[in-house]
Amino acid sequence: MRIIRFLNDAGETCHGHDEHDGTAELLEGRLLGGKVKPTGKRAVVMKRLAPVDPRVILCIGLNYRQHAAETGAAIPQWPVLFMKNPSTAIGPSEAIVLPKICMDPPEVDYECELAVVIGRAAKNVSEAEALKHVAGYMIANDVSARLWQKDRGGSQWCRGKGFDTFCPMGPALVTPDEVPDPQKLQLTTTLNGQVMQDSNTSDMIFTVAQLIAFLSSGVTLLPGTVILTGTPSGVGMARSPQVFLQDGDKLELSITSLGTLVNPIKAE
Numbered sequence: 001m002r003i004i005r006f007l008n009d010a011g012e013t014c015h016g017h018d019e020h021d022g023t024a025e026l027l028e029g030r031l032l033g034g035k036v037k038p039t040g041k042r043a044v045v046m047k048r049l050a051p052v053d054p055r056v057i058l059c060i061g062l063n064y065r066q067h068a069a070e071t072g073a074a075i076p077q078w079p080v081l082f083m084k085n086p087s088t089a090i091g092p093s094e095a096i097v098l099p100k101i102c103m104d105p106p107e108v109d110y111e112c113e114l115a116v117v118i119g120r121a122a123k124n125v126s127e128a129e130a131l132k133h134v135a136g137y138m139i140a141n142d143v144s145a146r147l148w149q150k151d152r153g154g155s156q157w158c159r160g161k162g163f164d165t166f167c168p169m170g171p172a173l174v175t176p177d178e179v180p181d182p183q184k185l186q187l188t189t190t191l192n193g194q195v196m197q198d199s200n201t202s203d204m205i206f207t208v209a210q211l212i213a214f215l216s217s218g219v220t221l222l223p224g225t226v227i228l229t230g231t232p233s234g235v236g237m238a239r240s241p242q243v244f245l246q247d248g249d250k251l252e253l254s255i256t257s258l259g260t261l262v263n264p265i266k267a268e
Helices: 065-071 146-150 208-215
Strands: 002-007 013-018 023-029 036-044 047-049 056-061 080-084 096-098 112-118 134-141 167-174 186-191 194-200 225-228 250-255 259-267
Touching: 002 023, 013 036, 112 186, 112 208, 112 250, 134 250, 134 259, 167 259, 208 225
Parallel strands: 056 225, 096 259
Antiparallel strands: 002 013, 002 047, 002 167, 013 023, 023 036, 056 080, 112 134, 112 225, 134 167, 186 194, 186 250, 250 259
16 A cells, blocks of 8 residues: 555645545554554645654665765675654655755755655564564655765764755655565666666665664664665765755655655755
8 A cells, every 4th residue: 555644625634545636545543553444535635745754763874785885985794873853854845955054065965765664663673573563665865964974963974964854755655565575676866857876775785674673672663763774876975076966956766666756956
């Protein structure tokens, strides 16, 4: 099932199945930690939101072999973990806003990523059981201010990754039955019509199941936890010449079975 979260014409937040005609079939039940089912009722989709309101956003860096190679980094022995503020989350078609403090010089980059949403609490989960805790998958963009990430962040990445609007998510939460193997998905990033990233989750260093097992070791992953699993090669920072986002740009991120997430770029 492909589940969207949206505002109806009364300004209420709803979950539904997108009918692609400006309406959605409403769902009832618990999206996280439970089950949802169609109601047969339709509602007008006034604004699409991020498919989930994240409890926390956990992110993995340097998780694709070719991306590590293009940045000159060694293959990590353990997953590289950082976090994004939940206020970074935006939905489809919402603008990624370039903060003024990130534009002198321009430094904001794109990162297409497979996002995993935890549906039921997970602690000390084995790799074999890990995917049973997944509510669904979606596309995410780990937008990154590179100077703040590398030079101005006190040797950690949270500042450079944590500006408002720096985590677009969507276009829908796709349930696991439609994603039989998260390690066989093609990822593509297009900037103003030009393909910038084109890779496959098979290039991951740590699989989705391995990441859930690692992150849940000694820690409870609560329902609503969003895990960004890393970006493949082709980021703007690693290009020659470098490519950073500018006012008026348009990003389109696609992943097999998950659709396409589109966001415009806007100066603050």
